[in-house]
Amino acid sequence: MAHLKELGCEVKDYGTYSDESCDYPDYAALVGRAVASGECECGILICGTGIGVSIAANKIKGIRAACVSDTFSAKMCRAHNNANILCFGERVVGHGLALELVDAYLSTEFEGERHVKRIEKISALER
16 A cells, blocks of 8 residues: 555445455445446455456456456556556465556556447457
8 A cells, every 4th residue: 555655546445344354245346346437447356366356356247357467468558458447366466566556557548449339349248
């Protein structure tokens, strides 16, 4: 969180606050709903692999969560897919790479144009 604050981001922390095992869908739902409602502009979710939280968050209407483990994907999920939640795995990426993923994601803007119709098609798939 310190890194995000250094970047000038307003941060809302939805937990967890323990090293104990938890049910990651609960936290994915909290963050996903905050982003979908407009309370938060975007979100970052972390679990062991990033896969579980991305699957859970993507169940929420309006969410486009992307699980990434390289900076190119972190940029492209924003540039082409307008992902509004970045997900990655604590067991997959190290601390330094995690910061690089966050930086790549936050510094990239959606390119729009030809990608808009694809985002609309993705949104049309929602229940």
